[in-house]
Amino acid sequence: GQKVLFFGDAGIDDAVALTYAYLSDDIDIVGVVADYGNVSRVQTIANVQYLAKVFKFPSGVRIIGGAENPMTGEQPIFYPEVHGVYGLGPIEPGTNAGVIENFFEIVKIIEEYQNELIIVNAGRLTSLATLFLLYQSLMKKVKAFYIMGGAFWVPGNVTAVSEANFHADPIAVRIVLTYAKNVTIIPLNVTDRALVTPEMVNYIDYKGKAPIIKPILDFYYHFYKSRNPSILGSPVHDAITLMACVREDMFTYRTLPVHIVLEDGTTARGQSIADIRTYIKFDEQEKKHRIAFDFDYNFFFRDFMTVLTGE
Ligand code: BDR
Ligand code: CA
Numbered sequence: 366g367q368k369v370l371f372f373g374d375a376g377i378d379d380a381v382a383l384t385y386a387y388l389s390d391d392i393d394i395v396g397v398v399a400d401y402g403n404v405s406r407v408q409t410i411a412n413v414q415y416l417a418k419v420f421k422f423p424s425g426v427r428i429i430g431g432a433e434n435p436m437t438g439e440q441p442i443f444y445p446e447v448h449g450v451y452g453l454g455p456i457e458p459g460t461n462a463g464v465i466e467n468f469f470e471i472v473k474i475i476e477e478y479q480n481e482l483i484i485v486n487a488g489r490l491t492s493l494a495t496l497f498l499l500y501q502s503l504m505k506k507v508k509a510f511y512i513m514g515g516a517f518w519v520p521g522n523v524t525a526v527s528e529a530n531f532h533a534d535p536i537a538v539r540i541v542l543t544y545a546k547n548v549t550i551i552p553l554n555v556t557d558r559a560l561v562t563p564e565m566v567n568y569i570d571y572k573g574k575a576p577i578i579k580p581i582l583d584f585y586y587h588f589y590k591s592r593n594p595s596i597l598g599s600p601v602h603d604a605i606t607l608m609a610c611v612r613e614d615m616f617t618y619r620t621l622p623v624h625i626v627l628e629d630g631t632t633a634r635g636q637s638i639a640d641i642r643t644y645i646k647f648d649e650q651e652k653k654h655r656i657a658f659d660f661d662y663n664f665f666f667r668d669f670m671t672v673l674t675g676e
Contacts, residue, residue, distance in 0.1 A: 366389070366390055366391045366392045366393040366611075367391060367392050367393065367483055367610060367611050368393050368395050368478050368481055368482050368483065369386065369392055369393065369394050369395065369482070369483050369484075369485050369607070369610060370394075370395055370396045370397075370398065370471070370474055370475075370482055370483070370484050370485070371383065371386070371394055371396070371397045371398070371484075371485050371487065371607070372397075372398040372400060372431065372484065372485070372486045372487065372488055372492055372493060373397065373398070373399070373400065373402070373409070373413075373486075373487040373488045373603060374399075374400050374401060374402020374403045374404065374409050374452075374487070374488030374489060375399070375403070375404075375409050375412040375413055375416065375452055375453070376402065376403040376404070376409070376412075376448050376452055376453075376487075376488070376603070377403075377447075377448050377449070377452070377453065377454055377581045377582070377584065377585045378487070378585070378600070378601045378602045378603040378604060379403070379487050379488065379603045380412070380416060380453055380577065380581055381561075381578065381581070381582065381601045381603065381604040382485075382487055382601070382603040382604040382606065382607040383397070383413075383416055383420070384416075384420070384575050384577060384578060384604075384673065385604050385607060385608065385669070385672055385673065386607060387420040387422075388574060388575060388672050388673060388675065389611070389672045391611040392607070392610070392611055394422075394426055395425065395426065395427070395474060395478065395482070396426060396427040396428070396429055396466075396470070396471070396474050397413050397417075397426070397427075397428050397429065398429045398430075398431040398468075398471065398492050399412075399413045399428060399429065399430060399431050399465070400431035400432045400488045400489055400491060400492050401431075401432060401433050401434065401435075401441045401489065401491075402441070402488040402489045402529075402530070402533065403443065403444050403447065403448045403452050403488070404443050404444075404445075404448065404451065404452035405433075405441070405443065406430065406431065406432065406433040407461055408451060408452055409431075409452065409488075410428065410430060410461050410465055411451075411458050411459060411460055411461040411462070412451065412452050412453055412458050413428050414428060414458075414461065414462055414463065414465075415453070415456070415458035415459065416577075419577055427466045427470055427474065428465050428466060429465065429466045429467070429468060429470050429471060430465045430466070430467065430468060431468065431491070431492035432489065432491035432492045432495065434491075435489060435491055435533055435534035435536075435537065436491055436494065436534055436536040436537050436540075437534060437535070437536055437629070441489075441533065442533070444529070446588060447585070447588050448585070449584055453577075453581055454580055454581040454582075454583070454584030454585060455580050455581075455584055456577070456580060456581065468492070468495075471496060472500060472503060475500075475503055475504070475506055475507060476503070476506070479506050480506055480508055481508060482506075482507055482508055483507070483508050483509050483510070483511065483610045484507050484509075484510050484511070485510075485511045485512075485513075485606060485607050485610060486510065486511070486512045486513065486514075486530075486541075487513045487530075487602075487603035487606055487607065488513075488530060489530055489533045489534045489537065490512070490514070490530065490531075490534055490537035490538050490540075490541050491534045491537045493510075493537070493541050493545075494534070494536070494537035494538075494540035494541050495537075497540055497541060497543075497544040497545065498540060501544060504544065504545070505546070507547075508547065509547040509548075509549065509610070510541075510545050510547060510548045510549070511549050511551060511606055511607070511609050511610045512530075512541070512548060512549070512550050512551065512606070513530060513551050513552075513556060513602050513603050513606035514528055514530035514531045514538065514550060514551075514552065514637070515528050515530075515531050515538075515550055515552040515553070515623075515637030515656075516528045516531075516552055516553040516554065516636075516637060517552055517554055517637055517638070517639050517641070517656060517658070518554075518641065519552075519553055519554050519557070520553070521553070521635075521636070522553060522557075523635070524632045524633075524634070524635070524636075525632050526632060526633060526636040527626075527632075527633070527634060527635035527636050527637075528552065528553050528635070528637070531625065531635040531636075531637055532634060532635030533635070535625050535626065535627050535634060535635045536627060538625045538635070538637075539625045539627065542623055542625065542652070542654060543652070548654040548655065549609060549610075549618070549654075549655045549656075549657065550623070550637075550654055550655070550656045550657065551602075551605060551606040551609050551616075551657050552637065552656060552657070553602075554656075554657070554658050554659070555605060555616065555657045555658070555659065555660050556600055556601075556602035556605055556606065557600050557602075558600070558660070558662065559600050559601050559602070559604070559605035559660070559662075559665055560596070560597055560598030560599065560600055560601075561582060561586075561598045561599055561600075561601050561669070562597055562598035563583070563586060563598070565598070565666075565669070565670060566578060566579055566582045566583065566586075567579070568670070568674065569670070569673045569674055572673075572674040572675065572676070574673060574674060574675045575673050578673065582599060585599040586598065586599040601669075604669070605660070605665060608665070608668065608669070609657065612664070612668060614664075615660050615661055615664045615665060615668070616657040616658075616659065616660045616661075617657070617658060617659045617660070618655045618656060618657050618658065619639070619641070619655075619656055619658055620653045620654065620655045620656070621639040621640060621641070621647070621653055621654070621656060622639065622640065622647060622651045622652060622653050622654075623637055623638070623639050623653075623654050623656070624637070624638040624639070625637055625638075626638070639656060
């Protein structure tokens, strides 16, 4: 399968993404970088270790300690109401046990999988930006980047216009988008509609391949439902982002320059802006990124259910 180094802040939808990866023949997770985000870095590490135990991760999968704080100099803000006190809904993953790998292990992984490795970033962008600041030429050896983040002319989920991964550390986003090549952004435009319904959850549970799904997604749905009583399911942002690296055809894209608003203390901080006016001609030289604006829900539904039920 496709070799993937996963950066995340597990987090319910991060855990759904890792469950998908674990059950899919098309993806091999080679390492997980555990960052602050939905919960603290220490908690993310404990959660990833818990998931590694539940999934019986092969011994080759490295768990690496990532960023603890954003580049903005602020303290991170956590989201227990969305993901639960520990980040995995009602699950109590216990404390951080055993050894985790040092951040610089990432360098070895990228070198080991020269040009074959995809990085999926499902949390804040701080660790990834740090790598670009430290190892610009090494980062050219990464085949592609899939980033869950941003909201392009659709509502945000932290402010009216900003999405959580971009809002928490907009400086990191700007650094990544300045240096990275072969980037695909999977924003809220897509992920807010990647809904997993209670019926899907119950069927997955009945099939018994992914026992963790029901407790975490029931919790997650309860939160989304309290915010919007007519919502049909909960959005698995990070899972559809991970799926994107092996399911290109599920999406429609546009490749455009992306601007990130840095201005602190405003509603716009962390906003992602792309000029979607069709008559605008961009400078050839200008840096552009591929943005998924739409996707085929039936494709998503079938693929997600096939992988998680084994049918
Ligand atoms: C993103 O922010 C995190 O809280 C979620 O896990 C997801 O990656 C959604 O805005
Ligand atoms: Ca996440």
